[in-house]
Amino acid sequence: METSMTDHWERFQELNRKISGYEEAVNLLSWDLRTGAPKKGMDTRSETLGMLSTEAFKLQTSPEMGKLLDELSKPELQELLSDLDRRMVHEARKQYELNQSVPAERFQEYTVLAAKSESMWEDAKKDNDFTGFEPFLTAIVAFKQEFIDYWGVKDTRYDTLLDMYEPDMTVKELDQVFDRLRARLVPLAQKIEESSHKPESGFLNQLFDKSQQEKFGLFILEQMGYDFEAGRLDESVHPFATGLNTGDVRITTHYLQDEVTSAVFSSLHEGGHALYEQNVAKELERTPLAGGTSMGIHESQSRLWENMIGRSRSFWKRYFRDLQQHFPEQFAQVDEHSFYLAVNRVENSLIRIEADELTYNLHIIIRYEMEKMLFNEGLEVKDLPEVWNEKYKEYLGIMPPNDSLGVLQDVHWSGGDFGYFASYSLGNMYAAQFMNTMRSEIPDMDALIEDGNLIPIKKWLTDKVYRYGKSETPAEIILRVTGEPLNPDYLAEYLENKYKEIYQLS
Amino acid sequence: METSMTDHWERFQELNRKISGYEEAVNLLSWDLRTGAPKKGMDTRSETLGMLSTEAFKLQTSPEMGKLLDELSKPELQELLSDLDRRMVHEARKQYELNQSVPAERFQEYTVLAAKSESMWEDAKKDNDFTGFEPFLTAIVAFKQEFIDYWGVKDTRYDTLLDMYEPDMTVKELDQVFDRLRARLVPLAQKIEESSHKPESGFLNQLFDKSQQEKFGLFILEQMGYDFEAGRLDESVHPFATGLNTGDVRITTHYLQDEVTSAVFSSLHEGGHALYEQNVAKELERTPLAGGTSMGIHESQSRLWENMIGRSRSFWKRYFRDLQQHFPEQFAQVDEHSFYLAVNRVENSLIRIEADELTYNLHIIIRYEMEKMLFNEGLEVKDLPEVWNEKYKEYLGIMPPNDSLGVLQDVHWSGGDFGYFASYSLGNMYAAQFMNTMRSEIPDMDALIEDGNLIPIKKWLTDKVYRYGKSETPAEIILRVTGEPLNPDYLAEYLENKYKEIYQLS
Known part of the structure; x- marks a missing residue:
């Protein structure tokens, strides 16, 4: 690999490792919530989970990631990559484009709604009340x-x-x-x-x-x-x-x-x-x-x-x-x-x-x-x-x-x-x-x-x-x-x- | 509080919450390592721990934190703060200054040495070998x-x-x-x-x-x-x-x-x-x-x-x-x-x-x-x-x-x-x-x-x-x-x- 290629690739892998690190932390925090975390810590824990997920998301959709993916997708650099490496770029690019395409504020609104909708569903199921749940589900579908x-x-x-x-x-x-x-x-x-x-x-x-x-x-x-x-x-x-x-x-x-x-x-x-x-x-x-x-x-x-x-x-x-x-x-x-x-x-x-x-x-x-x-x-x-x-x-x-x-x-x-x-x-x-x-x-x-x-x-x-x-x-x-x-x-x-x-x- | 004051204060608190979030994750990851994490995951886990600690440290010593602390330490703003709030600023400032004062690369070298030194100590204790441990301890003291x-x-x-x-x-x-x-x-x-x-x-x-x-x-x-x-x-x-x-x-x-x-x-x-x-x-x-x-x-x-x-x-x-x-x-x-x-x-x-x-x-x-x-x-x-x-x-x-x-x-x-x-x-x-x-x-x-x-x-x-x-x-x-x-x-x-x-x- 040429020097600039090596730099791009190493930085790309570094970002991937960091994203995985955040995901590992999020997964452990969630595992812990479900296997015995004390209930009085749950509210603060939820904030921490949200913060770490957001950081991972920010890295995945960062301008730096975008630029690296652009560089690594150029034919002359693709040629230097192994099949496996090309797959990595392809997969990261897919995630990047999906995440990038939704306006941040709409995604944020959706996340809030989805959390609320899940808790409304719990009640609706308990009370056999589809009508009460319907507006939330309608909004989610929209x-x-x-x-x-x-x-x-x-x-x-x-x-x-x-x-x-x-x-x-x-x-x-x-x-x-x-x-x-x-x-x-x-x-x-x-x-x-x-x-x-x-x-x-x-x-x-x-x-x-x-x-x-x-x-x-x-x-x-x-x-x-x-x-x-x-x-x-x-x-x-x-x-x-x-x-x-x-x-x-x-x-x-x-x-x-x-x-x-x-x-x-x-x-x-x-x-x-x-x-x-x-x-x-x-x-x-x-x-x-x-x-x-x-x-x-x-x-x-x-x-x-x-x-x-x-x-x-x-x-x-x-x-x-x-x-x-x-x-x-x-x-x-x-x-x-x-x-x-x-x-x-x-x-x-x-x-x-x-x-x-x-x-x-x-x-x-x-x-x-x-x-x-x-x-x-x-x-x-x-x-x-x-x-x-x-x-x-x-x-x-x-x-x-x-x-x-x-x-x-x-x-x-x-x-x-x-x-x-x-x-x-x-x-x-x-x-x-x-x-x-x-x-x-x-x-x-x-x-x-x-x-x-x-x-x-x-x-x-x-x-x-x-x-x-x-x-x-x-x-x-x-x-x-x-x-x-x-x-x-x-x-x-x-x-x-x-x-x-x-x-x-x- | 005045508007700019409120902004500074809120951003300061936001950074503190984020730092605490990282600390919570680091503490849970460490707790987990010591209470039953599977051993084959330990190397990757150590990387994740290092990454999250570094992120917390970066936030604590960030230029933004420095600027906020400067602003919040100005007499005209200090006047607007409660005693408790002033203590918060004081404590954050103390940490900021301590962390800022050590050149990053020296701190990094020290961290690597300390980890090695701890593992050398384990061997030295097992083998009753102070002489083998001495150069590491000397370097740590220096x-x-x-x-x-x-x-x-x-x-x-x-x-x-x-x-x-x-x-x-x-x-x-x-x-x-x-x-x-x-x-x-x-x-x-x-x-x-x-x-x-x-x-x-x-x-x-x-x-x-x-x-x-x-x-x-x-x-x-x-x-x-x-x-x-x-x-x-x-x-x-x-x-x-x-x-x-x-x-x-x-x-x-x-x-x-x-x-x-x-x-x-x-x-x-x-x-x-x-x-x-x-x-x-x-x-x-x-x-x-x-x-x-x-x-x-x-x-x-x-x-x-x-x-x-x-x-x-x-x-x-x-x-x-x-x-x-x-x-x-x-x-x-x-x-x-x-x-x-x-x-x-x-x-x-x-x-x-x-x-x-x-x-x-x-x-x-x-x-x-x-x-x-x-x-x-x-x-x-x-x-x-x-x-x-x-x-x-x-x-x-x-x-x-x-x-x-x-x-x-x-x-x-x-x-x-x-x-x-x-x-x-x-x-x-x-x-x-x-x-x-x-x-x-x-x-x-x-x-x-x-x-x-x-x-x-x-x-x-x-x-x-x-x-x-x-x-x-x-x-x-x-x-x-x-x-x-x-x-x-x-x-x-x-x-x-x-x-x-x-x-x-x-």
């Missing part, structure tokens, strides 16, 4: 419509929002993918509904000592290859994973006294997110390419570990005896196969976060279709409850008795996170597609799982997905790893096979 | 000598260092105070050494379940009035207290399996520090006057709670039965008076941090005298071990068998903290003087303690000391509260009375 113009309209207005969470994903592609998925899942869910074979699951609800639950969770995380020297497990109301840096990726879980699987599957889920972040290549740390490449790929890892490994027959063939050892009385009369069936029961239910592996996708498709209607087809906020209820009737055969159990159930919209929901089902589809390839490349996978040898799975995922961080887009990763673009048939097939057997469908 | 010139020489060169930890404290005053103290404590320690009454203390060393120790510690902290909604108790190798903000003051302790009092007294000690920080007036939060006024006053609070309350006869008259309930087997044969005697045994020992209430001060006086010799009287670093050993022989009647148990025992000098040690004994003297006044204003204090009613003590200290934060100097506080300047006789008298009885001295 802001997002305005921001779409600043950010630039892609194929459709809603495409711009999708791209925020899943780079390069389009309405056109998702429509096709979700259509194909829905066409297979709706009839499958109906058949299951009609089946006379319903797994027994009452034994999951007994009293389970918390410290024994914790021990079992730690054991399972260790089995997955979660590195406790680069992370820790804590408790919080809602489980989450947070990556402070590659060497510090923390997860939390939540223990229910009267239900044993909630903490187990949330540990597998957050553990999947954490494995991804712990195994991003060290050279990407503190660069714009650190962390997972998209919400969808991230969810693919949490769901692969939670569901495709964690709810598999092989998994419980191996690990049910460990669970039994932790809870000998509770499971004295239960065998591994009954347990496997119990954790795979399907129910058409109202609440997304309590949904099983199959119907979960229908909950997501409903939200995706409604978001599209809001941003592309002129659906008004006031009509959301009606549309919601119709779609639940149509896809899941059930009707929410009120809005709290319907359109008000999720926090996402209140905070402006339109475009996010699709990630969850994308995650399921990516996961099934990865699994299909993994099975052909590790033919004895079920035997490995039954042996309690999960490390080859972690290693395969690290080699194929984790280590790349953001250096490839979701589409590039899925194509490189599986040899074809996103294909929803793998998920449909996986679910059909699994449930045909469990529910003895024809 | 840096401090250079800094004294930047900071400005007060009465003597060492006065400048003392002032860093105990504002306005002088060699002249400390010499007098320590002379008077030593003159009474050395003979007292000798009499005790010669006494035939030695309290039995073997029962303190048994096996003590950690979770029972924790429960008892939490109970005692609650009794002191430590607010668990504004703090939390964790574990770390070395106990400490850290104030993130008034509503979040955390403490840690360390549990020994085979000794029960270590965790109890460290909880009382750190709890004392924390009570101080939790009860600084809310209006001082995020200003230059937040937190304790000096290390000496801070130590007075930890030691008052640990020793003067926590090792008193009344305290164990009340709380021994609770301790017994937590450890019924271990203390089946022990009564409260034997326990009281056991936690007050005196021994001329080599190690400061293991010393009793009495000889602790002699350990400090030795260090104070040696620091003075180093900075004011030309003592060379190479001669430290010899002087150290002579003084231990003279004041404590014992001779360190090697430097690890002698001159190498403390971390302070390796990191350049010369002038700090005096705070510990100042804390003891302030505490005894506060206690003397408190006893005259709360005449039934012993009865209150025996009743388990410690809250009036906390309230008195809050009213008299805690709420003032840094808005008064140590000398102002001690004079206002007790009606006289620092007087070492209160500590001497307290110790003489206490040990005369325990050791049945003539």
Whole structure:
């Protein structure tokens, strides 16, 4: 590299490290708030969080960053950069342009509104009061419509929002993918509904000592290859994973006294997110390419570990005896196969976060279709409850008795996170597609799982997905790893096979 | 206030809040490192800590801060400020001038050296190798000598260092105070050494379940009035207290399996520090006057709670039965008076941090005298071990068998903290003087303690000391509260009375 090139590059990396430093601090301050910070310090803490986030934002959108990106984007300098370095510039430029495009005062107003709207949503959900919440949600949607113009309209207005969470994903592609998925899942869910074979699951609800639950969770995380020297497990109301840096990726879980699987599957889920972040290549740390490449790929890892490994027959063939050892009385009369069936029961239910592996996708498709209607087809906020209820009737055969159990159930919209929901089902589809390839490349996978040898799975995922961080887009990763673009048939097939057997469908 | 005044003042407060925000983040990141951060994240974490500290330092020494302080120090503006506001300006100005005076590159070099020196000290202590450590310590002393010139020489060169930890404290005053103290404590320690009454203390060393120790510690902290909604108790190798903000003051302790009092007294000690920080007036939060006024006053609070309350006869008259309930087997044969005697045994020992209430001060006086010799009287670093050993022989009647148990025992000098040690004994003297006044204003204090009613003590200290934060100097506080300047006789008298009885001295 020439001298001026080296200077630009070094300064660029220095700014990136500083931005990452702020992000690490913000993430730790937030983690701490959710895992046990004393409540009287919360107001001051919120100010500190706001200040540090603002500093990171200022650096990302600083004139100096703009100038560096201009310089580093010049063809004669691009030529001197490695592929990876060019990606870094590209990613930083994308963030810079997005952040730059919104007038600072509008963004500030939006932030204030979003915070208020989230707290109004909490009340509205509690009081079953969509009407009270409606003006806030309307204002949030209007802001997002305005921001779409600043950010630039892609194929459709809603495409711009999708791209925020899943780079390069389009309405056109998702429509096709979700259509194909829905066409297979709706009839499958109906058949299951009609089946006379319903797994027994009452034994999951007994009293389970918390410290024994914790021990079992730690054991399972260790089995997955979660590195406790680069992370820790804590408790919080809602489980989450947070990556402070590659060497510090923390997860939390939540223990229910009267239900044993909630903490187990949330540990597998957050553990999947954490494995991804712990195994991003060290050279990407503190660069714009650190962390997972998209919400969808991230969810693919949490769901692969939670569901495709964690709810598999092989998994419980191996690990049910460990669970039994932790809870000998509770499971004295239960065998591994009954347990496997119990954790795979399907129910058409109202609440997304309590949904099983199959119907979960229908909950997501409903939200995706409604978001599209809001941003592309002129659906008004006031009509959301009606549309919601119709779609639940149509896809899941059930009707929410009120809005709290319907359109008000999720926090996402209140905070402006339109475009996010699709990630969850994308995650399921990516996961099934990865699994299909993994099975052909590790033919004895079920035997490995039954042996309690999960490390080859972690290693395969690290080699194929984790280590790349953001250096490839979701589409590039899925194509490189599986040899074809996103294909929803793998998920449909996986679910059909699994449930045909469990529910003895024809 | 006039408009420009208001603008200056508001911007000044804004900068202070931002500096406090950085400090809160730095303190949380450090707390986290010491209470369980995963080790693979430590290198990156250190970078982040360095970055955030630098940002705080930059703000404190920024040209904008300099200009604001100039403006706010003008007589016509000072007139418009309240007393408290003027103190804020004064305190910020003091920090600004100190930080400004050292050339940035020299400070940077010093920081690097100090970090290296601390790690060299660790090795030297382990290997009993003063000679290997000597060049680093010599370089640290040379840096401090250079800094004294930047900071400005007060009465003597060492006065400048003392002032860093105990504002306005002088060699002249400390010499007098320590002379008077030593003159009474050395003979007292000798009499005790010669006494035939030695309290039995073997029962303190048994096996003590950690979770029972924790429960008892939490109970005692609650009794002191430590607010668990504004703090939390964790574990770390070395106990400490850290104030993130008034509503979040955390403490840690360390549990020994085979000794029960270590965790109890460290909880009382750190709890004392924390009570101080939790009860600084809310209006001082995020200003230059937040937190304790000096290390000496801070130590007075930890030691008052640990020793003067926590090792008193009344305290164990009340709380021994609770301790017994937590450890019924271990203390089946022990009564409260034997326990009281056991936690007050005196021994001329080599190690400061293991010393009793009495000889602790002699350990400090030795260090104070040696620091003075180093900075004011030309003592060379190479001669430290010899002087150290002579003084231990003279004041404590014992001779360190090697430097690890002698001159190498403390971390302070390796990191350049010369002038700090005096705070510990100042804390003891302030505490005894506060206690003397408190006893005259709360005449039934012993009865209150025996009743388990410690809250009036906390309230008195809050009213008299805690709420003032840094808005008064140590000398102002001690004079206002007790009606006289620092007087070492209160500590001497307290110790003489206490040990005369325990050791049945003539």
